[in-house]
Amino acid sequence: MVSPVTSPMASPPFFSVLFLLLLLTSFFPGGAPDLAADGAALLALRAAVGRTVLPWNASESPCFWHGVTCKSSSRVIALRLPGVGLIGSIPAATVGNLSALRILSLRYNGLSGSLPPDISSLTELRNLYLHQNRFSGAIPSGLGSLGKLVRLDLAGNQFSGAIPPELTNLTRLRVLNLESNQLSGEIPSFDLPDLRQFNVSFNQVNGSIPPKLRTFPANSFLSTGLCGRPLQACPGEIAPSPAADGPTAQGPAGENPSREDGNGKKKLSGGAIAGIAIGSVVVVLILLVLLILLCRKNGKSKTSSLDAVEARGKQPEAAVAAAARDKGLGEGGSGMSATPPTAPSVASAGAKKLVFFGGSGATLFDLEDLLRASAEVLGKGTFGTAYKAVLEIGTTVAVKRLKDVTLTEREFREKVELIGAMNHPNIVPLRAYYFSKDEKLLVYDYMSLGSLSAVLHGNKGSGRTPLSWETRTGIALAAARGIEYIHSNGPSYSHGNIKSSNILLAKSYEARISDHGLALLAGPASSSTRVAGYRAPEVTDPRRVSQKADVYSFGVLLLELLTGKAPAQAYLNEEGIDLPRWVQSVVREEWTAEVFDPELLRYQNVEEDMVRLLQLAIDCTAHFPDKRLSMPEVVAQIEEVRSSALKALNQDQQSDSTGIVEEGDGHSSRRTGSITQS
Known part of the structure; x- marks a missing residue:
């Protein structure tokens, strides 16, 4: 059977030759080579940092590629590849050659090294999102020449050196996020009229905060060596006093209670001196009363503290703290x-x-x-x-x-x-x-191994440790049990925001659900920003999520574990297709094995269990809520699949140890088991 998804190796020769001609014409003036040149730059980028994670078909127009947006099919104007597993350094003549680019989003990947210097040639760039990577070196001063830049986010990298003063030339800039890097030195004197968001927290910058930046809140400057408003005053600065801004104190007749003597020195009047004396006596009496009350309160506090120590078995506080530290x-x-x-x-x-x-x-x-x-x-x-x-x-x-x-x-x-x-x-x-x-x-x-999302998608390079089938089924079962417990508190209880970044991993990949109940605390602004790839189709108000909607989100999570793909990404030519629809489209063509993460295909003895878990995920993501299972039913099915898979893996290990193992052809079957559509 022929695969319905066209691969680059199986492309018709005509289209390959046509695309090659377009690439060649890009070097000659007078033609229309701009889109072809953009395609060549993107393919060079994929070869450098995303060969295994970007399913781009070289025989198609770049405008149909995942993450690529074109204007009138003539130029690439946006490249959005957040969290797809890019790894390595961006070479020159790749991104820098996309001269019509307006949006570049490569956030939440594993990109490293310095930014290519030709990024300064992107003169049409409005938004640059490179946060949460591993970029290092200095921030290129050439970014200051991108006069149309509105948002610049370089947070969560390893940039070092000083903040380039050339960034002060970005007069249209509204957002500048530089937090969580290794930047040092003083902050340039930014005077950007449209700047609305600024953050340099968790850097090694020092000195005085520039006057134009002192209107930003203190959390824009956390864990730095900076001083000045809104932080503590710098050495030599006088903190503004509220009293200093008020009107001059005057007496009953509107006259100043002090007067000047013949030498120009101010002297207090008799009335002022009497007022000060009376006020001093009153203040002393008040202090005496407060001191007496405080002594009585301390006596009661000591008795209460002793009672608390006795209730804990008469252990002193220091012993309790030491035992906890041990x-x-x-x-x-x-x-x-x-x-x-x-x-x-x-x-x-x-x-x-x-x-x-x-x-x-x-x-x-x-x-x-x-x-x-x-x-x-x-x-x-x-x-x-x-x-x-x-x-x-x-x-x-x-x-x-x-x-x-x-x-x-x-x-x-x-x-x-x-x-x-x-x-x-x-x-x-x-x-x-x-x-x-x-x-x-x-x-x-604190969960030491981080989130499932980071473990599953964060590192796709040679140093990656693949998640085994046993580990993935264990994570699925633990998450399902956690959701089942939440639902067991009553029909009105639900999680409301189930996704892989909210599945945290402790030692030995023990999964635990986080952010439970936070939907009760969130306002409408937070609710509207949730990742759409996990949301059930019937949910219109994210603050009101039913238990069946939780089941749908968990089904997407299962598909993520089985496919290794992030839910919100488009993997077919149709822009915006979500993960459940992509899985069902592949299964419909009886190419079930193409669904699974390549890291799982080495487990030959558990193919049937993989298909059973895939069927369960499809059942959980049924379009209509009443067609979905309950969480106790989901837990029971995962337990059965996991038990069966562990037996198969144990048998496989015993066969390997005795040398009795059947040789295969090295290829997984194109169709495994039977999948029904919900």
Whole structure:
């Protein structure tokens, strides 16, 4: 049977010759070689950094390639390849030759090395997204010549050296994100009239914050050596005083209570001196009263503290903290107590409080300890930014800084306590939270291996460790059990945002679900930004997701594990096709084996189990909710598939050890098992 998907090797000679002629004519004036030249540059880019992950057909127009957008089929104006597994350095004469390019998005890949110098030739570029890669070296000063640039995002790389002063020439720039690099030196004096977003946090920059940037919030300058508003004042600077901005104090008759003597020196009047004396006496009396009240309060506090120590078995606080430190980071990478979350306990830092969930009542750190911890940005998600925080006592936690929360403190506390009460081995436990008018923080155990998305798509190079069939089925089963537990709390309980970046991995690839319950806290702005590739077709309001919608999202997650492909990408010529439709289109043509991740094709004895799990994923992603399974049914089927697969793998290992193994032809069958359409 002939494959319905045309491969470059099987292209008709006519089209290959035609495309070659187009490439040759690109070197001669007078023709129309622009699109052909763009195609040649893109193919060179694929050869350098994406040979195995970009399914571009050289016999077709580049305008039909995944991630490529053209204007009137004449020039490439946008290249969007986020999170597709690109790896390596971008050579010259590739991206730099796309002279009509307006949008370049290569974020969340494994690109490294320096940016090619000819990127400065992209004079039509409006948006440049290169964040979350491994680019290094200096930021090219040539970027300052891109006068039409509106958004420049280089965050989460390894750029070093000074911020180029040439960037101050980008008068149309609205967004400049440089956080989480290794930049040093002082910030140039940016005076960009349209700049709305600026961030240099987690760099080695120092000196005074330029005056035009002092209107940005403090979180634009975290973990740097900078000073000046909105941070602490620089040496020699005088912090503005509210009193200094007010009107001059005057007496009852509108006269200044001080007067000048004959030498021009100010002297206080008699009335002013009397007022000061009376005021001093009143202040002293108030201080005495406060001191007495404080002494009484301290006496009560000491009694309460002793009672708390006695309730814990008469162990001193230092012994409790030392015992917790001796336990290390635990399975989840956290030194916090593994006691299931129960009633909250409060660790106070002045007027600010961290509210802990834990039966022991022991709090190993407070808010000030958390704010002093060394932090690393883990990623920006639907509900906010996640950080890895290493405390001075050695504990490592994950902190979620929430955004777009419009709840009152009472509403927030009630909903967070519902989240904190959830206790299951396959759910990342919520350990503490903090609420204020301007800041909402959630503290979780830190998962040392990161997210399933990063493990599955992050490194496609030679150093990659493939996820085995056993590991993938174990992750699927653990995630399913976690969702089943959430649903078991009642018909109104759902996760609402199931995706591979919310499946976190502890030691030995033990999967746990994160962000559970956060849909209850999010506002409409956060909800609208969720990844569309996982959303069930019936969901119109992302804040109201049913359990059947969770089943659909989990089905997409299963397909992601089986195919190795990101859900939101288009893998056919039709632009915008999602992962479930792509799988069904391939299965419909009876080319089932083409669906699976090539890393799984080496497991010859579990092909039937792979097909069974694929059928389960298709059933979960049925278009109509009533056609989908429940999560208990999904868990039961995965358990059966996993048990069968483990037996087959054990038999395979025993055959290898005895030398009795049947030789194959090295090719997987084009059709494996039978798949039905939902």
